[in-house]
Amino acid sequence: MTQPPKSHGRLSISASLTPRDLMAERPALKGAWRAKIVTLFPQAFPGVLGQSLTGKALDQGLWALETIDLRPYGEGKHRNVDDTPAGGGAGMVLRADVVHRALSDAQEGTVPDRGDWPVVYLSPRGAPFTQATAKRWAGAQGITMLCGRFEGVDQRVLDHHQVEEVSLGDFVLTGGEIAAQAMIDATVRLIPGVLGNEASTEEESHSNGLLEHPQYTRPASWMGRAIPDVLMSGHHGEIAKWRHEMSQALTRARRPDLWAAFKSRQND
Missing domain, CATH: 3.40.1280.10 (SPOUT methyltransferase, trefoil knot domain)
Structure with missing residues (x-):
């Protein structure tokens, strides 16, 4: 029809x-x-x-x-x-x-x-x-x-x-x-319905004042480089902790201005 x-x-x-x-x-x-x-x-x-x-x-x-x-x-x-x-x-x-x-x-x-x-x-x-x-x-x-x-x-x-x-x-x-x-x-892209997955915007760079953590996908091993074990563990708490730590490390190394602002908000 x-x-x-x-x-x-x-x-x-x-x-x-x-x-x-x-x-x-x-x-x-x-x-x-x-x-x-x-x-x-x-x-x-x-x-x-x-x-x-x-x-x-x-x-x-x-x-x-x-x-x-x-x-x-x-x-x-x-x-x-x-x-x-x-x-x-x-x-x-x-x-x-x-x-x-x-x-x-x-x-x-x-x-x-x-x-x-x-x-x-x-x-x-x-x-x-x-x-x-x-x-x-x-x-x-x-x-x-x-x-x-x-x-x-x-x-x-x-x-x-x-x-x-x-x-x-x-x-x-x-x-x-x-x-x-x-x-x-x-x-x-922040308008509801545009991306389809509203949670995705909450995890991106700058959304919480930090740069986004590294991302990986299949294959599990490529050119001798493996996906970090924690991401393959299925332990969501450990994964969230690792991602947050990586976001902090990247921000501290690449954007000291953002890192200083983030630490200031934490102190407040």
């Missing part, structure tokens, strides 16, 4: 600045977490987010993705979105009036509470993105992300919209699109 095509509870990526009555938009499931991305390169999405478990969850409507093309908000015949830095200097800066129009449209369907709907600018000068950030964002209704280009964004529009600046790491990318995809991936 031929199964009818699924037509409800599905999700597609939609673009802004297109009249609503002309949009072939499929709704996400009610209450689904939504990411709105303001970018000069909407074609970069969903990118890797459309693959594997995040892509499957996207198709199932467990979360939603909307790209907002910044270019149509630009000024003049050529839709200019940037101008030279005030005070001189190299490069170009995204204009406050252009970004304001895009962020104002992005507010449609969101809530004003920044705790429940963060508005984020992907910036190398921002606060470091961490697992705790991902968990906080996953608990919100959604997020709006501004992907920067060139030398940055006029500070006035960031202040006006109470934009949170977040950094993927201590390095500089050509734009915020890669950082946005990485942060969304880390956030979406």
Whole structure:
């Protein structure tokens, strides 16, 4: 018997600045977490987010993705979105009036509470993105992300919209699109139902402030290297103890900053 095509509870990526009555938009499931991305390169999405478990969850409507093309908000015949830095200097800066129009449209369907709907600018000068950030964002209704280009964004529009600046790491990318995809991936996988096994997220690196323990699988012996005996013992208490000890040892050796924070929390 031929199964009818699924037509409800599905999700597609939609673009802004297109009249609503002309949009072939499929709704996400009610209450689904939504990411709105303001970018000069909407074609970069969903990118890797459309693959594997995040892509499957996207198709199932467990979360939603909307790209907002910044270019149509630009000024003049050529839709200019940037101008030279005030005070001189190299490069170009995204204009406050252009970004304001895009962020104002992005507010449609969101809530004003920044705790429940963060508005984020992907910036190398921002606060470091961490697992705790991902968990906080996953608990919100959604997020709006501004992907920067060139030398940055006029500070006035960031202040006006109470934009949170977040950094993927201590390095500089050509734009915020890669950082946005990485942060969304880390956030979406914490949404219930996306991974299927909720316990798996509790044992991963950074979830408890420590790096994850080493992992092994078949074959039991490979290239003269055997799986540690404790993992083959079936003694769950000893296995848990070994994994915790290994997590502590790895964190102490590789991330002294995380280790110091972990020990501080223990002392408190």
